[in-house]
Amino acid sequence: MWDRNQMAARAAQELQDGWYVNLGIGIPTLVSNYIPEGIEVTLQSENGMLGMGPFPVEGDEDADLINAGKQTITELPQTSYFDSAQSFAMIRGGKIAMAILGAMEVAENGDLANWMIPGKLVKGMGGAMDLVAGVGRVVVVMDHTNKHGVSKLLKDCTLPLTGKAVVDRIITNLGVLDVVKGGLKIIETADGVTEAELRAATEATIVD
Amino acid sequence: MKKIYTNATEALDGLLHDGMFIAAGGFGLCGIPELLLDAIKDAGTKNLTFASNNAGVDDFGIGILLQTKQVKKMISSYVGENAEFMRQYLSGELELEFNPQGTLAERMRAGGAGIPGFYTKTGVGTVIAEGKDHRDFNGETYIMEEGMIADLAIIKAWKADATGNLVFRKTARNFNAPAATCGKVCVVEVEEIVPVGSLDPDTIHLPGIYVHRIIQGTHEKRIEQRTTRPAA
Numbered sequence: 001m002w003d004r005n006q007m008a009a010r011a012a013q014e015l016q017d018g019w020y021v022n023l024g025i026g027i028p029t030l031v032s033n034y035i036p037e038g039i040e041v042t043l044q045s046e047n048g049m050l051g052m053g054p055f056p057v058e059g060d061e062d063a064d065l066i067n068a069g070k071q072t073i074t075e076l077p078q079t080s081y082f083d084s085a086q087s088f089a090m091i092r093g094g095k096i097a098m099a100i101l102g103a104m105e106v107a108e109n110g111d112l113a114n115w116m117i118p119g120k121l122v123k124g125m126g127g128a129m130d131l132v133a134g135v136g137r138v139v140v141v142m143d144h145t146n147k148h149g150v151s152k153l154l155k156d157c158t159l160p161l162t163g164k165a166v167v168d169r170i171i172t173n174l175g176v177l178d179v180v181k182g183g184l185k186i187i188e189t190a191d192g193v194t195e196a197e198l199r200a201a202t203e204a205t206i207v208d
Numbered sequence: 209m210k211k212i213y214t215n216a217t218e219a220l221d222g223l224l225h226d227g228m229f230i231a232a233g234g235f236g237l238c239g240i241p242e243l244l245l246d247a248i249k250d251a252g253t254k255n256l257t258f259a260s261n262n263a264g265v266d267d268f269g270i271g272i273l274l275q276t277k278q279v280k281k282m283i284s285s286y287v288g289e290n291a292e293f294m295r296q297y298l299s300g301e302l303e304l305e306f307n308p309q310g311t312l313a314e315r316m317r318a319g320g321a322g323i324p325g326f327y328t329k330t331g332v333g334t335v336i337a338e339g340k341d342h343r344d345f346n347g348e349t350y351i352m353e354e355g356m357i358a359d360l361a362i363i364k365a366w367k368a369d370a371t372g373n374l375v376f377r378k379t380a381r382n383f384n385a386p387a388a389t390c391g392k393v394c395v396v397e398v399e400e401i402v403p404v405g406s407l408d409p410d411t412i413h414l415p416g417i418y419v420h421r422i423i424q425g426t427h428e429k430r431i432e433q434r435t436t437r438p439a440a
Contacts, residue, residue: 045379046309046310047235047236047238047379047382048235048379048381048382049378049379054437055435055436055437056436056437057436057437057438057439057440058436058439060436061431061434061436062378063237063238063380063429063430063431064238064239064366064377064378064379064380064429065378065379066235066236066238066379066431066432066433067379069433070235070236070237070238070289070432070433071433071435072431072433072434072435072436073435075378081376081378081379081381082381083313083376083381083382083383083384083385083386083413084235084261084309084310084312084313084382084383084385084386085313085314085316085317085385085386087310087313088309088310088311088313088314089314091310092310092314092328092329092330111333121288121294122306123286123287123288124284124285124286124287124288124306125285125286125306125308125309125336126285126286126308126309127285127308127309127310128308129308129310129311129330129331129334129336130308130309130310130311130330133328133329133330133331133332134310134329134330160334160335161333161334161335162334163332163333163334164332164333164334165333
């Protein structure tokens, strides 16, 4: 079974040289620590930046330089800044090759739910709906089951959707699955996880 | 043509009325028009509708206008950092219209550009699409979103000249540029007013045609999440 960092490392294998990529909050943010040698990717932050650098050292924090999670960050030699309309023009326009984001539920047809739980505090979708509708490829990184052991890979999402049929690949603590015609296809299993275990933890239809 | 005013209260004189619609720049607490928000609080203008990506925190940003119950409705993409906001929303005192972040930015940009509506894939098949016009282009379904025109835009920039040409700084540009364009009147607060001619015309981010009133002031520029790495 993979831990958070191993899931992030596996997700980093999805990156290709020259890509512009948007990383969501949580485990997806860790992906930037595992970018493979020889691969150059440019990270987009949807509040208006391409070429996002690491956190600043103490004392170098700049209130005018934050990421989409409102954390202080730094710029790189190739960094560019732009306004929010331009930022989402490049997202909506398909210029961002891939988004890696977390999820509450994914359905076997690629439906994604990650922004609200009815009856609970609703904070908003932020840029998630724009990202999943606009980027070239959507990769979800999440635990395979919730804290009660129930599968988060479902036949149909029960929560309000962030996007309809938008997910391409799902990386969980148990393995990697692709959304294909008719359901999910197992691409690989995590270290120490058998295919039978992965199948047993999955509600969604698994196709061969 | 006089665009420079001495302070935020003077810059807003004659522009505020109860029930008005204000577009505000900023992302989180980054690049928010903090001085103008303070002046609106002092003016006591009520029943305001704000288009703003976020709603500030309890004691900074739009949050200060929630404390005084001056806000009737928020049009935002994310409001998670504000306890008073949640209290008022859950008790029904405050209306909330969620717009996906890119849709909100484009509604401002389009409104300012004379485009009353546009089609986007964002939100298709979600609650956001309910009741909206759907149309297929090249085999894909899109929904119509409307351009937004605000009674007033309040924004923050780094530098201005007296004609209103603006330069923003780093990620503090965010919603400030699109918000400025969608206001019938736009008031900007800056850290520095520089002499006309000292800004390189090729590096102006927002031309002065969009800016009607300017103030210079001292900004707190609060950091919402201070994250650092160990020094090497």
